[in-house]
Amino acid sequence: MTVDWIKEMTDLVGEEKLLLGDERLEKLSKDYYWYSPVLEPLLRDKRADGIVVPESEEQVAQVLAFAYRHQVPVTTRGAGTGNYGQAVPLEGGIVLDLSKLDQVLEVTEGHVRVQAGVRLGALEKMLREQGQELRIYPSTFMKATVGGFVCGGSGGIGSITWGNLWDGNVLEIVVLTLEETPRRLVVSGSDLLAYIHNYGTNGIVTELTVPVTTKTEWRQTVAQFDDFESAHRFAHAVALDDSIRKRLVSPIEWPIPSFFKPILKHLEPGNSVCLLETEEGTGEALAAHAAExxxxxxxxxxxxxxxRTIGLSDFTWNHTTLWALKTDPSLTYLQSGFHPVDFPGQIAKIKARFGDEVLMHLEFIRSGGTVVPAGLPVVRYQSHERLYEIIDFFLSIGVSINDPHTWKLEMGGRGQLEAMLAAKRSNDPRSLLNPGKLQAPAPEVARGDK
Structure with missing residues (x-):
């Protein structure tokens, strides 16, 4: 980054909004990519040339116009809780930290409209005080932002009832393009498919409208089982039981529960568990399913x-992996999708082939209205080659993989790839938005423009 570049950006946004110190550059150029032993050595040395922290949508547009003029890459950051290097700048340039866009703009019965930097934990707290709550959120919700979740996540707590982000859990977004004069796009309906889980590769999301639901009094329960087969059979029955209102159904194989130090005293040694959030008054129904x-x-x-205390959701979704890593840094994980009916057979094949090298952890969700087990198994990492042998075996038995060991959307992401590519060509003619994450060939006019 040249002195002229620094000076012009400083004049544009002010010294307090342009962070240049080595410590800040290092910290704010990173996310939780170190969950992956494949990504960690590849991304550890990547960092931005400068961090810009705008406080308004207008300032975001000014920065994007600046980046277009100077052909500077721009990588968007929420809270940096993603796991795939979504917020890591592969080619330097600007990290655009949207944490100061943190205003709740509108709350109605049924939806909220917020700026991208609003933290999900604070929003959930505010909503529950008003008799409503979020539909879905990640296990990192206390830190994660709404924009970061929509652009870098997929589902989470609540997905057993409400599905993933693509299942009507985003109503409208505002997107800024990276052009000479950035356009402000208001996107809704099927057009949202180009921007959900897009890593900020084809537009900068500054504002979001998401649906909310009526507040429920949630009872958290640990069900205990002698083996994982019983645990996932119970979890499936509860997941399918529409008489039980639920937010979380997470069966986890022993010894993974032994990593949960804050609640370990409440768990039976050697037993698999199912962690649940269900509506108050469902205790008898859960007990009946457990006995069955x-x-x-x-x-x-x-x-x-x-x-008011550590919750069971703090040990589910990718927090399960985090507790495993705290115990044994050589562990890692996969993200997989099992058959909605035949998953017990798939799990049996995996256990027969790999034993304790692959420890099972499922999250039951609704995807497109169908109850399915999403797998976040913990893997004893030996080598890159062995990891992909495991992945190939999963694929060979019909278990899908969203690879968490790549930053490329084509290989590890979700969503509508063709729609994303079309939006990138339209909104980012110089391919400056988070380059390297979405492999979009630049149109001829853009190549000439460069």
Missing amino acids: AGGRIGYVISPDQYR
Whole structure:
């Protein structure tokens, strides 16, 4: 980054909004890519030339116009809780930190409109005080932003009822393009498919409208089982039982629960578990399902302690992997999709082939209205080659993989790739938005423009 570049950007946004110190550049150029032993050595040395922290949509547009003029790459950052290097700048340039766009703009019965930097934890707290709550959110919700979740995530707590982001959980967004004069696009309906889980590769999302639902008093329950087969059989029955209102159904194979140090005293050693959030009053139904599967109800957190103590969701989704990594840094994980009916056979084949090299962790969700087990298994990492042998075996038995060990959307992401590519060609003619994450060939006019 040249002195002239620094000076012009400083004049544009002010010294307090342009961060240049080595420590800040290092910290704000990173996310949680170190979950992956494949990504960690590839991304550890990547960092921005400068961090810009705008405080308004107008300032975002000014920065994007500047980047277009100077052909400077721009990588968007929310809270940096993504796991695939979404917020890591592969080619330097600007990291655009949207954390100061943190205004709740509108709250109605049924939806909220917020700026991209609003933290999900703060939004959930505000909504619950008003008798509503978020439909879905990631396990990192206390830090994660709404924009970061929509552009870098997929589903989470609540997905057992409400599905993933693509299942009507985003209503409208505002997108800024990276052009000589950035356009402000208001996107809704099927056009949203180009921007959900896009890593900021084809536009900068500054504002979002998402649906919310009526507040529920949530009971948190640990169900205990002698083996994982019983645990996932129970979880499936609960997931399919529409009489039980639920936010979380997460069966986890032992010894993964032994990594959950804050609640370990409440767990039965050697037993697999299913972690649940269900509506108050569903205890008897859960107990009946547990007995049917040969298990029993263990630790229970009453609704009056919800959010007042560490919650069971803090041990689910990718927080499960985090607790595993805290115990053994050689562990890693996969993201997989199992058959909605035949998953027990798929799991049996995986366990027969790999044993404790692959430890099972499922999250039951609704995807397109169908209850399916999404797998986040913990893997004992040996080598890159062995990891992809495991992935190939999963694929060979019909288990889909969203590879968490790549930053490329084509290989590890979700969403409508062709729609994303079309939006990138239209909105980012110089291919400056988070380059390297979406492999879009630049149109002829853009190549000449460069």
